[in-house]
Amino acid sequence: MSKTNLTRRGLLKTGAGTGAALAMPTIFSGAAWAASHSGFTNAPGDSSVTLGFNVPQTGPYADEGNDELRAYLLAVEHLNGEGDGGMMSTFTSKSLDGTGILGRKVNYVTGDTQTKSDAARASAKSMIEKDGAIMISGGSSSGVAVAVQGLCQEAGVIFMAGLTHSNDTTGKDKKANGFRHFFNAYMSGAALAPVLEKTYGADRRAYHLTADYTWGWTQEESIVASTEAMGWQTVEKVRTPLAATDFSSYIAPVLNSGADVLVLNHYGGNMVNSLTNAVQFGLRDKQVNGKNFEIVVPLYSELMAKGAGKNIEGVFGSTNWSWKLQDPGTLAFVKSFGTKYGFPPSNAAQTCYAQTMLYADAVNRAGSFNPCAVVEALEGDSSSLPGIDSAANHGFVFDGLGNGQTMYRASDHQCFKDVLVMKGKSNPDNEYDALEIVEVTPVKQVWYEPDHPMFAGGDLGACNPGA
Amino acid sequence: MDAIILQILNGLDKGSAYALIALGLTLIFGTLGVVNFAHGALFMLGAFCAVTVQRILSLSYSVLDETKKDFLGNPLKVDTHYIEAWFGPEIGASIIDWSVPLAILFSIPVMIAVGFIMERGLIKHFYKRPHADQILVTFGLAIVLQEIIKAYFGANPIPTPAPALFTGSFDFGVLIGFAENAITYPIWRLVYFIFALLVIAAVFAFLQFTTFGMVVRAGMADRETVGLLGINIDKRFTIMFAIAACVAGVAGVMYTPINSPNYHMGMDFLVLSFVVVVVGGMGSLPGAVLAGFMLGILEAFASMNEIKQFIPGIDQIIIYLVAIIILLTRPRGLMGRKGVMEE
Numbered sequence: 001m002s003k004t005n006l007t008r009r010g011l012l013k014t015g016a017g018t019g020a021a022l023a024m025p026t027i028f029s030g031a032a033w034a035a036s037h038s039g040f041t042n043a044p045g046d047s048s049v050t051l052g053f054n055v056p057q058t059g060p061y062a063d064e065g066n067d068e069l070r071a072y073l074l075a076v077e078h079l080n081g082e083g084d085g086g087m088m089s090t091f092t093s094k095s096l097d098g099t100g101i102l103g104r105k106v107n108y109v110t111g112d113t114q115t116k117s118d119a120a121r122a123s124a125k126s127m128i129e130k131d132g133a134i135m136i137s138g139g140s141s142s143g144v145a146v147a148v149q150g151l152c153q154e155a156g157v158i159f160m161a162g163l164t165h166s167n168d169t170t171g172k173d174k175k176a177n178g179f180r181h182f183f184n185a186y187m188s189g190a191a192l193a194p195v196l197e198k199t200y201g202a203d204r205r206a207y208h209l210t211a212d213y214t215w216g217w218t219q220e221e222s223i224v225a226s227t228e229a230m231g232w233q234t235v236e237k238v239r240t241p242l243a244a245t246d247f248s249s250y251i252a253p254v255l256n257s258g259a260d261v262l263v264l265n266h267y268g269g270n271m272v273n274s275l276t277n278a279v280q281f282g283l284r285d286k287q288v289n290g291k292n293f294e295i296v297v298p299l300y301s302e303l304m305a306k307g308a309g310k311n312i313e314g315v316f317g318s319t320n321w322s323w324k325l326q327d328p329g330t331l332a333f334v335k336s337f338g339t340k341y342g343f344p345p346s347n348a349a350q351t352c353y354a355q356t357m358l359y360a361d362a363v364n365r366a367g368s369f370n371p372c373a374v375v376e377a378l379e380g381d382s383s384s385l386p387g388i389d390s391a392a393n394h395g396f397v398f399d400g401l402g403n404g405q406t407m408y409r410a411s412d413h414q415c416f417k418d419v420l421v422m423k424g425k426s427n428p429d430n431e432y433d434a435l436e437i438v439e440v441t442p443v444k445q446v447w448y449e450p451d452h453p454m455f456a457g458g459d460l461g462a463c464n465p466g467a
Numbered sequence: 468m469d470a471i472i473l474q475i476l477n478g479l480d481k482g483s484a485y486a487l488i489a490l491g492l493t494l495i496f497g498t499l500g501v502v503n504f505a506h507g508a509l510f511m512l513g514a515f516c517a518v519t520v521q522r523i524l525s526l527s528y529s530v531l532d533e534t535k536k537d538f539l540g541n542p543l544k545v546d547t548h549y550i551e552a553w554f555g556p557e558i559g560a561s562i563i564d565w566s567v568p569l570a571i572l573f574s575i576p577v578m579i580a581v582g583f584i585m586e587r588g589l590i591k592h593f594y595k596r597p598h599a600d601q602i603l604v605t606f607g608l609a610i611v612l613q614e615i616i617k618a619y620f621g622a623n624p625i626p627t628p629a630p631a632l633f634t635g636s637f638d639f640g641v642l643i644g645f646a647e648n649a650i651t652y653p654i655w656r657l658v659y660f661i662f663a664l665l666v667i668a669a670v671f672a673f674l675q676f677t678t679f680g681m682v683v684r685a686g687m688a689d690r691e692t693v694g695l696l697g698i699n700i701d702k703r704f705t706i707m708f709a710i711a712a713c714v715a716g717v718a719g720v721m722y723t724p725i726n727s728p729n730y731h732m733g734m735d736f737l738v739l740s741f742v743v744v745v746v747g748g749m750g751s752l753p754g755a756v757l758a759g760f761m762l763g764i765l766e767a768f769a770s771m772n773e774i775k776q777f778i779p780g781i782d783q784i785i786i787y788l789v790a791i792i793i794l795l796t797r798p799r800g801l802m803g804r805k806g807v808m809e810e
Contacts, residue, residue: 058617058622059622059731061622062617062621062622063621063622063623236772238772238775241782241783243735245726245732245735246481246725246726248477248480248481248653248656248767249474249477249478249481249766249767249770249771249782250770252470252473252474252477252767253470253473253771253772255473255651256469256470256649269624269729269731272624272726272727273624273726273727276626276725276726276727277725277726280634280636280653280655280656280725281636281651281652281653282635282636282651282653285635285636286648303623304623306623306626307623307624307625307626307727308624308626308727309626309628309727310626310628311626323538324538334538334539335539338538338539339539343538344538429535429543430537430546432538
């Protein structure tokens, strides 16, 4: 299923295209790209353009995938001039006007990743080859995102990642055709650590239970680094099978380990079950080392928080965004989404909506659907985030999509923006009110250099426009 | 020592679920000769009986609270449970709190009906077909059932807590001479273990000490001869299928406070339960129970850090490893009988 369709001729064309792209002077701007609407994979006709939304529609993350899909459909509506326009009115880049993308009506196709890498690659391949999708977007698993990002790079289409939190997506597995708006594990650690220190103190002993795959490993590494930097000790790091459903035999050893904090590097059903099991074992009622035992869930999802019920009360974690923010972009998006669907959007939905808008805006600014033109537009110019002294601080800076001032960093295609530290709410008003915002951590605090050891080993490479 | 006792308790607890599902599987295989891959789905349906009862008891009406706003800035809809309005807030809340135990009463007739319809409507047409056909049709049925549940209840886990009386943990260590709080164990997991023992004992007693059970055992041993005696053994086997479905269902109901139910939970248990049946010996009820508890305990021990440091990843393969060793040394499983699933 994952076999690529590169032929010798295709390879030569791709190579030539890539070589030409590399040889182009940086002055080659949108106007120049606009001269050509051919010579790249799935160049659209004059009337419409097709986007491919690849989300888990079946499997354990289907609810999250469906929320992402709702956001994509809303974004398509707004791009085509339907509905109330959502965040188009608050987005600081003003290239979008409700007439589609570059005057073409936006159509879409959807694929089901099933949260499996091979299924996700197969559905993305089908959308590119059979449906003519020029951009693929979607997520809910880093393993899937990395696999699909690699496929899009080979095929010569843009990949706008949905929910993917592993450092590797824009670290060792980064690709020139891939872009991530969502935050990452390093940022979670950097945002959470000061809050944890302030709340629980610097003298703590942490026990990690970690999902045994790429996302879990990078989150564990990030949280261990950030908590040890403030003085915490790491008692044990235990890997748990991704397929595990009952965590009792992993929780039991925590009881007498001398640890006074349990960090659950789990997501989705794993998180719901491990947190529920930890609470059942009375960890939250325990006193260890003269302190109350605490639990931390570094990556939160609103949908999964619902599943954990009351067990989540008082537990700290982090998110990319929350519908409770009060900036104009968030207010516009929540109104638009809530009016259409009857409930507030998740942070997975917000990142997917934002990615669709960012892609459409980049095409409009570039004046071309050519992936290399889009890459250039998303990498921006010399704009930078204020207050950050770094040679890597340049890219495409924008605001109004719900996260405050944000930058797509040119060097690794990772978005840099504020990160939210959240806490399980004690008396939620309704099922969508499970989490409350504790702190909006400024982007400066979660900044890292592109050659940071946790992100080392990858090469962005050159953009691939395909055939 | 305390860590070992904790893992034994964990193993017994995991083993309870394995044993209950494997017991039902063996009942069906032993009586009808059908390899029922939909048995995990019956466990899942039982769990969703608990979700259904919780939702029925939590039915509510909305009143607009002008003093509060919802996420769109409109007056907040405040839900009040009918049951609290009818019986008063305290009694109503108590009834909702006890939704899982109450769901057992609901699940018994539902699961018996499901089992009866399943056997009469589908399974009976496959009695004389090869085991491969039976596996395919029951596996297909399991997928259909879980997709129906997902379409109605969604893919996310749904919290279904135990009654407040049974939440929290119990100081088990004090009972056996350890210091206070040295060995604490969740109360509901102990309840689940005791419940499993009672159900297993009831099934064995039913088969051992009733005329009906005696006929069923005779039918399991020699179906043709029992038939020649003028006994409608098919009817009794249909009832046994319904009883097996009921055992899986109530096991599912009681499991919901341990892990929030989701549509996929049956599949999570199915493969392990089949390994339990094979290790115990195809068609052997005591073998299924013994293997269920044994593999549960081994799985719990394999998850200990001390073991994992010595053999990384052992927690993921221990059950299959033990299954291979047992089947190599005892090809019919621990308590398997000659002639079952053999030409």
